[in-house]
Amino acid sequence: MLNMKKNFEQMGLNSQQPIIGVILIAILAWAGYALGQTKASLPMYLLAGVLLGYILTRSRFGFAGGVKRIYVRGEGSLTKALILMLAVTMFLALGIQWFAASNGAVTAMVAKEGEAIIPGTQNVAFTNIATILGGFIFGVGMMLAGGCASGTLADFGEGEGHAIIALPFFVLGAAPGHWLRYVIDESSVGKVGFQVYLPDYVGFVGAVVITLVLLGVLYWITRRYEDKRKQAGTYADPKSDYEVFEQPLKDAQAFKWTSFETYHKFFIERWSFVTGAILLSVVSIFILITTQKAWGVTSAFTVLDVYVLQKLGMTFESPAFESILEKVNAGLLQDGGTIRNIGLVFGSLIAFLLAGRFKFNFRFKGKDGVYFAVGGLMMGVGSRMAKGCNIGALYSAITNFSLSGWVFLIALTLGGIVGLKAFAGKVCIIPNKK
Template identity: 30%
Template sequence: MTDLSIDARLLAPDNNRHQANLTIVAIAAALLLAGAAALSNVVSWQQGLLFLLGGALGLTLYHALFGFTSAWRVFIVSRRGAGLRAQMVMLALATALFFPVLAQGTLFGGAVRGEIGAVGIGMLTGAFLFGLGMQLGGGCASGTLYTAGGGNTRMLVTLAAFIAGSTIGALHLPWWSGLPNIGPVSLIERLGWLPALMLCWAVMAVIYLLTVRAERQRHGALEPGARTELRGFRRFIQGPWPLLWGAILLAIGNFATLYLARRPWGITSAFALWGSKILMGLGVDVASWPYWQGARAASLQQSIFTDITSVMDFGIILGALLAAGLAGKFSPTWRIAPRSLLAAIVGGLLLGYGARLAYGCNIGAYFSGIASGSLHGWCWLVAAFLGNILGTQLRPLFGLGVER
């Protein structure tokens, strides 16, 4: 019996005949190193390191196939819960790292802050739409980036629609923010960091154990992890990695982001920035939108390479490209079935729009929100999971499978 090794349903069959694609590896590595050097020279050393950190996160996501979308779907459909259990381990480690630091307000002498979002109608609606979009688009925010970087051309369509939806969401956000809400709620401030940590760990433990019980009731035993003949250093380089490796490394990576960026990891705010800049180039007066007033105004006028989230997103894509090259699995195909293409567009729009309403995605709202002790992170989980249930039911209408 295995628990936190790779869930076989989340992983393509292992093919040890694959050899590393050295051309792809060289291109991805060169771009990561050159980009980090340029950013360090032009912006700051922190920006260069954040770019490399994004690359490390992208490689981790790809090699561990640490997806949120497929993990939730296989539990909804088959009651296989290895992916959900890995997420609970990731969150448990992240909260242990984050809570005492955020309570103090400093990390290695520098001020840091968490991601605390308001809980209300707009946020819950956005999380539900995001969850629905996950199953139609075929990925979450991190999943879209790392699968696109790994050569999945359908996810490039999802990414383009994701950017469009996020831009529209930025335009509409002031209206949604005006709907009834209870405002931001920090569990660390309300309870103290240690009681808040114990409460969060208790909830994570309940979710973990419920998935174990559900899987055993349905199947009699927990599913064995995917088998691979690769061992030691070669497995580390080429993958696949156990989910436990991914859970630990993603939690540490988010904590490193907190140190370098002075706030936790996020992904989707960059999409609204990219889309808005494109509209600016087309002559649209984006700067007059309420979303781009105040603190956000400067980022609209500056280069995207000064934006931390954008730089990390670019790093994730290149890190996944590097991982795909190392695994010998970079082989993009350009044929997409019409219904699948439609699902990618609709799903991407829902992902982008929902992320803006919900103050983030599976990373910025769920992972970093819970790591920050924000109540909205837990509320996001519930609403997004409900959206995933509906999205899973709708997948066959678009010719999409539900088992993986």
């Protein structure tokens, strides 16, 4: 134990934090049991959230980074991992959806009361001007705030100051964005659009082929851009941002369960983006199987926002909030999405505690804090206007064969690039492009 403590200290890590991490795991296990006594599905939501948070933090994986990282560093390791994640999840979801459809299930958009729904088709959203505007606003906001929805939750658990500021404003913007989407949908302009589930038009085989072709195009664009940055001399090595303690140990001793080398390998060494992508795909499918719905984040933010604003005396009489109020009245801890988001925060916290690296980071100026708040607010409004964020409106839409996901991807990417260009050097988390 003394050698273990010494090794932690030599790397600048806290040797006491893993103990706290283990205690927290035990508390979460008890919480899962308690939640299961009120609603049988809630422990699965909590487990999925903890796993997502742990994987996101351990692999330093982020959906916003798919745009930001390649723009700033010129290398597309995260972007390519995201493409892989989309492909793997799509193939896994394919079997589930085909089986459901073969047994008489129908898409959520045409299902009548009592009919079985093809899991994941709840993310086949109607695509209109709100989807495009919301995606663009969200793209700008995630650059100012330093992360997307899942990334903000993970960073919050890691003690990152930008997320601690951005998250409350993200939640605050959710209800107004939700209302705006309703207003637009009810207008004549909002009724112009489409709602396309690819298997309905080209079958499951055709849907897979189209999705793979589009992912192949994204991969080709990423490679071409990397080559361009290499020629310009502005390409960074994919692993050049690894902390020293995250890297594999040199001259590691033979495998021993009680050695620091073994602990470092299991709990401190950084996972690759590819590892993160594959594990996140597996957990996403776990969510699809256990909940019959795809992974989402920001719907729960709307529930939380309405809950808090009601406590402050606000009323919500618009028909836009009927389903939200049902969840609020049932109680926050009965909402699976809220439980999963809480689990994600704790999963990220556990990852840092087990590694002995947790600490609060508020190394930024006051004006940066204002940008973080504005970014969070924009993400809240944009995500609910688009009926989802990088997860619900993009990842879970594309992998469940919704054409809306591709439209959101384009809008979000354009917004992200505009945000990076417009605020380069003006906020601490967006450096000048070299």
